[in-house]
Amino acid sequence: MTPAARLAAAIDLLDVILSAARDNGPPADRLVNDYFRARRYAGSKDRRAIQDQVFDTLRHAVSLSERLAAVGLAATGRTLALCALDDAETADAEGSGNAALFAGPHATHAPDAAEAAALAAARALPADRLSATARLECPAWLADHLDLDAAAPVLAALVGRAPLDLRVNTLKAEPEAVRAALAEQGVTAVPVAGTATALRVDPPVSLHQSPLMRDGAVEVQDANAQRACALAAAAPGETVIDLCAGAGGKTLALAAAMANEGRLWAVDIAPQRLKTLARRAAIAGVTVAETVALPATGKPRLRWLGAHAETADLVLADVPCSGTGTWRRSPELRLRLDAEWLDELRQRQARLLDEAAALVKPGGRLVYATCSILAGENDAQIAAFLDRRPDFALADPAGGPHAWTPDADGGDGFFAALLVRCPADA
Numbered sequence: 001m002t003p004a005a006r007l008a009a010a011i012d013l014l015d016v017i018l019s020a021a022r023d024n025g026p027p028a029d030r031l032v033n034d035y036f037r038a039r040r041y042a043g044s045k046d047r048r049a050i051q052d053q054v055f056d057t058l059r060h061a062v063s064l065s066e067r068l069a070a071v072g073l074a075a076t077g078r079t080l081a082l083c084a085l086d087d088a089e090t091a092d093a094e095g096s097g098n099a100a101l102f103a104g105p106h107a108t109h110a111p112d113a114a115e116a117a118a119l120a121a122a123r124a125l126p127a128d129r130l131s132a133t134a135r136l137e138c139p140a141w142l143a144d145h146l147d148l149d150a151a152a153p154v155l156a157a158l159v160g161r162a163p164l165d166l167r168v169n170t171l172k173a174e175p176e177a178v179r180a181a182l183a184e185q186g187v188t189a190v191p192v193a194g195t196a197t198a199l200r201v202d203p204p205v206s207l208h209q210s211p212l213m214r215d216g217a218v219e220v221q222d223a224n225a226q227r228a229c230a231l232a233a234a235a236p237g238e239t240v241i242d243l244c245a246g247a248g249g250k251t252l253a254l255a256a257a258m259a260n261e262g263r264l265w266a267v268d269i270a271p272q273r274l275k276t277l278a279r280r281a282a283i284a285g286v287t288v289a290e291t292v293a294l295p296a297t298g299k300p301r302l303r304w305l306g307a308h309a310e311t312a313d314l315v316l317a318d319v320p321c322s323g324t325g326t327w328r329r330s331p332e333l334r335l336r337l338d339a340e341w342l343d344e345l346r347q348r349q350a351r352l353l354d355e356a357a358a359l360v361k362p363g364g365r366l367v368y369a370t371c372s373i374l375a376g377e378n379d380a381q382i383a384a385f386l387d388r389r390p391d392f393a394l395a396d397p398a399g400g401p402h403a404w405t406p407d408a409d410g411g412d413g414f415f416a417a418l419l420v421r422c423p424a425d426a
């Protein structure tokens, strides 16, 4: 593809992603996959270049939008992409280069003289003229929900690209053997300190064709998500309920920790995700997990929850959340979230926490987890829960809940609290 065709594709994709973000449509990575599935003529290098351009633009969409607004331009896929061009490309966009970026059928994307001047002014705006939130690529309204000064290092790290973290599936392989096998494929994977199963490949490479992936010896899973699972300390023979199992990232980790012994219920409201879970479980050699699709409300849900009340040694509530900790991987989430949705999420999280607690047997454990960096979804939920349920306590009150962050730990922003229910005779 020519540079002009790549830019045009990036603009098309940005428009599709922005409109999905506005209308609660599919996530960016799915839209990118769909886009290229319909355009088989794009080679892998083209795809990589277009994808990088799209995601880099989305990572800076908050500041780019503010720059565009400052010169009176609306933020669209096209203006965002043009505003994000670097110096060499800018010469082209302004017509002083060879205009290769707008050649042939892609001339429609070329700015006219007035727009080119406005874009140049937007690009030249010094960073210290941007708002404090835009400098950190954080939507302005979120300043009411976090301490901007304290969160600045985390927000800054969330603008970067995520590494590729792998979880070694101990049902199939040992970390050292996996490292050696990866090294034979020319891939350097480094153990992540403080975890037993996480290997980091940084910068990321595609391992989809790797036999290790195909045979289920490794899974892609962020190291901090693995830390949350490790905190749960699922053990062989236990009864475990993964209440928001989704496509099973954590279910598979729990099953490995249980060495496939005991009972592991994987519950979700999305049957399609549970189907993916079952497929992944088969590849990973997980035999202990049983999927349960429940509606979000209503009698069948109450019936299942009632039948399993106070039966679990461990319940994991990996609740739906803002995903603010995953902005490196899903930068469009910044544009998706609004105050109303955040409020709705928080109510849902509190309800799920209460449902999860009702499943825990006396003396059992409850892990509440999010991939959010917002206190309202994290510490505040735990504090309110402990007020509602005085029969639960933080397992490690001195350490409190855990908040792992990309600046400190390299992985996604992740929060997990381990709560223990008082034994029956306490």
Ligand SMILES: C[S@@+](CC[C@H](N)C(=O)[O-])C[C@H]1O[C@@H](n2cnc3c(N)ncnc32)[C@H](O)[C@@H]1O
Pocket (backbone or CB within 6 Å): 243, 244, 245, 246, 247, 248, 249, 250, 251, 267, 268, 269, 270, 273, 295, 296, 318, 319, 320, 321, 352
């Ligand atoms: C953060 S995701 C879970 C990710 C998953 N645990 C993993 O590790 O891959 C949250 C999940 O909660 C599910 N969910 C939302 N509301 C639910 C409810 N009322 N009961 C059960 N699951 C729910 C969503 O469908 C979504 O799959």
